Amino acid sequence: MSSQEKKYMPEISQKEVDELRNQVKTASQRIMAENIEKMKKTAKNRPKAMEYFDEVADLFGKRPKEIQAAKESGKKVIGYTCLFAPIEMILAADAIPVRVNSGWYDTSKLGDRVVPVEVCPVIRSTIGAKMIGLSPYLELSDVLISVLTCDGMTKLGEILSDYKPVWSMPIPRVKDSAQSLRFWREELVTMKGQIEALTGNKITGKKLKSAIEQTQKATKAFRRLQDLRKGNPVIMGRDAMLVNQTYMWDDITRWTEKTEALCEELEEKVRRKEWACSLDAPRVMVTGTPMIWPDNWKLPTLVEEGTPQGVLVADELCSGERLLYDPVGVDEWSMDDMLNAIGERYLMASTCPCFTSKDGNEDRINWMLNKVKEWNIQGVIYYVVRGCMSYAMEYTRIKKVLDKISMPVYYLDTEYTREDVGQMKTRVEAFLEMLTARIDL
Amino acid sequence: MGTQTVKVVILKDGKVVARGKGFSGFDPANSAKQAMEEALKAAKLKPSDLSHVTATGANMSLAPKADSTISMMGADAKAGVFLFPKARTIIDVGAEEARAVRCDERGLMAEFVVNERCAAGAGAFIEAMARALEVKLEEMGPLSLKAERASPINASCVIFGESDVVTLIHRQESKPEIARAVFDAMADRISSMVHRLGVNPDVALLGGVAKDVGFVASLKRKLGLDILIPEFPEFAGALGAALIAAGKAERSHK
Numbered sequence A: 001m002s003s004q005e006k007k008y009m010p011e012i013s014q015k016e017v018d019e020l021r022n023q024v025k026t027a028s029q030r031i032m033a034e035n036i037e038k039m040k041k042t043a044k045n046r047p048k049a050m051e052y053f054d055e056v057a058d059l060f061g062k063r064p065k066e067i068q069a070a071k072e073s074g075k076k077v078i079g080y081t082c083l084f085a086p087i088e089m090i091l092a093a094d095a096i097p098v099r100v101n102s103g104w105y106d107t108s109k110l111g112d113r114v115v116p117v118e119v120c121p122v123i124r125s126t127i128g129a130k131m132i133g134l135s136p137y138l139e140l141s142d143v144l145i146s147v148l149t150c151d152g153m154t155k156l157g158e159i160l161s162d163y164k165p166v167w168s169m170p171i172p173r174v175k176d177s178a179q180s181l182r183f184w185r186e187e188l189v190t191m192k193g194q195i196e197a198l199t200g201n202k203i204t205g206k207k208l209k210s211a212i213e214q215t216q217k218a219t220k221a222f223r224r225l226q227d228l229r230k231g232n233p234v235i236m237g238r239d240a241m242l243v244n245q246t247y248m249w250d251d252i253t254r255w256t257e258k259t260e261a262l263c264e265e266l267e268e269k270v271r272r273k274e275w276a277c278s279l280d281a282p283r284v285m286v287t288g289t290p291m292i293w294p295d296n297w298k299l300p301t302l303v304e305e306g307t308p309q310g311v312l313v314a315d316e317l318c319s320g321e322r323l324l325y326d327p328v329g330v331d332e333w334s335m336d337d338m339l340n341a342i343g344e345r346y347l348m349a350s351t352c353p354c355f356t357s358k359d360g361n362e363d364r365i366n367w368m369l370n371k372v373k374e375w376n377i378q379g380v381i382y383y384v385v386r387g388c389m390s391y392a393m394e395y396t397r398i399k400k401v402l403d404k405i406s407m408p409v410y411y412l413d414t415e416y417t418r419e420d421v422g423q424m425k426t427r428v429e430a431f432l433e434m435l436t437a438r439i440d441l
Numbered sequence B: 001m002g003t004q005t006v007k008v009v010i011l012k013d014g015k016v017v018a019r020g021k022g023f024s025g026f027d028p029a030n031s032a033k034q035a036m037e038e039a040l041k042a043a044k045l046k047p048s049d050l051s052h053v054t055a056t057g058a059n060m061s062l063a064p065k066a067d068s069t070i071s072m073m074g075a076d077a078k079a080g081v082f083l084f085p086k087a088r089t090i091i092d093v094g095a096e097e098a099r100a101v102r103c104d105e106r107g108l109m110a111e112f113v114v115n116e117r118c119a120a121g122a123g124a125f126i127e128a129m130a131r132a133l134e135v136k137l138e139e140m141g142p143l144s145l146k147a148e149r150a151s152p153i154n155a156s157c158v159i160f161g162e163s164d165v166v167t168l169i170h171r172q173e174s175k176p177e178i179a180r181a182v183f184d185a186m187a188d189r190i191s192s193m194v195h196r197l198g199v200n201p202d203v204a205l206l207g208g209v210a211k212d213v214g215f216v217a218s219l220k221r222k223l224g225l226d227i228l229i230p231e232f233p234e235f236a237g238a239l240g241a242a243l244i245a246a247g248k249a250e251r252s253h254k
Helices: A014-042 A050-056 A062-072 A087-092 A105-111 A121-131 A136-140 A151-160 A178-199 A205-228 A237-246 A252-272 A298-304 A335-347 A362-374 A389-404 A421-440 B028-043 B072-083 B123-133 B137-145 B158-170 B175-197 B213-223 B233-253
Strands: A077-080 A096-099 A143-148 A166-170 A283-288 A311-316 A379-385 A409-414 B005-012 B015-023 B089-093 B098-103 B109-114 B203-206
Touching: A014 A105, A014 A237, A014 A298, A050 A062, A050 A237, A050 A252, A062 A077, A062 A096, A062 A136, A077 A136, A087 A096, A087 A178, A087 A205, A096 A136, A105 A121, A121 A136, A121 A151, A143 A151, A151 A166, A166 A178, A178 A335, A205 A237, A205 A252, A205 A335, A237 A252, A237 A298, A237 A311, A283 A298, A283 A362, A298 A311, A298 A379, A298 A409, A298 A421, A311 A362, A362 A389, A379 A389, A379 A421, A389 A409, A409 A421, A409 B109, A421 B072, A421 B109, B005 B028, B005 B233, B015 B028, B015 B233, B072 B089, B072 B098, B072 B109, B072 B203, B072 B233, B089 B175, B098 B175, B109 B175, B123 B137, B123 B158, B123 B175, B137 B175, B137 B213, B158 B175, B175 B213, B203 B213, B203 B233
Parallel strands: A077 A096, A077 A143, A143 A166, A283 A311, A283 A379, A379 A409, B089 B203
Antiparallel strands: B005 B015, B089 B098, B098 B109
């Protein structure tokens, strides 16, 4: 097979690519602006510090230009699809990490040209985005780390390798065994070597330590923000979700500073009792398939603009709180210890349903039970896009657990489309109404 | 404010005093206005006599002069428990949607499921199948009761279901058997929805499709239970909304 011959991707004329990209980009810019406007309108006393995140949320704005400039000065950009990519190693090699999963609805239709509609739309949309070169972060990536989590992600890396070098990173499906940890550690060592070879920078103990400290600081800021959501709502869920998501592409040190500044402002609001919405709004947690900016903002919008209005105070999403909740915990700063700590942080802490054990995905259950209690959750929305098999299947287990503590949960299935908003609204509002009626008593 | 028809129920001192009905058509707001006028006339009341109006249904946002709204599931729960105080599983099958609601011991909605993205579990499916069989809609039920056995058809989609029916016609299956297959397929879908919620022995069936004897027979067979059906099942959603309105009116008087 010649190097030009594509394994999956169809040949599309440059003219069509340009036309499609311009179309989708224009629509996307409008949608991003609309989403931000709606978020501004919904939140009472919206913090001024959100302005920074509104700006960095612009997928075609300043941040891609900044990365482009860094690339021109010799930096490498490493894209990743799932959260298991060791960010600290990327940072230690002086490269830039960006997550490249797509939240565009329109590009999922383009992905249909390559894979059937039964495939998860997050995957189809990422394929479609690559077909037309839409995503600045995907385009800027010199290489992609494809973590083999669910079936969709496994094949996605294979498909994207038609365009970019792809480093596959298999994960063991059972976490708590000695051979799994050995295997995973080997993967990390291999990844370290690959990153060093690409960047030409050796990941020294000193550099790795400083990178770990950098993400530890980010986690601290991140946890401070999530802790602020435990009490009366001082920030709307969509705003917090936007802050969390921008971590996937922003400069990490700057993101940390801005998040700390936001928290400071929010703490002041708590002192002044300036709440983001009515204290009667039911407190909702979402879990399930990742929700990715900008189009896949449908459910958070329906909850927070619903009649009655709800407020998202927590999530169990790999596009949300799972991004940064767990710090890399190092005891001694030896290379060996740091590698172990990174390994544990990415593998052991993950609540992704791609894992199993003799007790099932216990870590996810414990995470959710803790959230329900500590964040005073009044209802859970279990969100699944069609084709997302692991989340769909694990629902039954999660529901049993939540039933036991009388926690209402609603299974909401949808697609990467705007057309079912009406139907979804009916269901989400009925659920919120049900929660309100229960709170009233 | 249903997808096919608009229904009005007027309550006075906890009793139904009038009902009104009309096709939703292209102008549901106007149909609602007419149905309301009809009901007011039957009750010998003026619009100003209404202390509170609550709307429900797919087009509830279009209801003229509604003081409040309630979700369809909330209205089903309210009406189901009002009509049958022991009922805790309430099924509503309308023209384009089927829903099942589970209520807690206090009679409050605790959980619900809705048929997903397709009318194959709802009234429109029977209509399409009646067309394929070239029988009148109201004949489908009685016809199906004459069947001696059932032939399975695809109920995941109206379109596929219709082509399955055509296949059965070509195989020269009898019309009663095909009609029964249609109801069995619907009942299959709805009973799995109900099973997801957990079945309580007192199951109420609301919505226009509850008037279809064929569907009721199939659903009883699938659930292995008797089913509670009110006298005017198609007005149950409107009744639920009226009960909510009565509650609101009462609270505002206090």
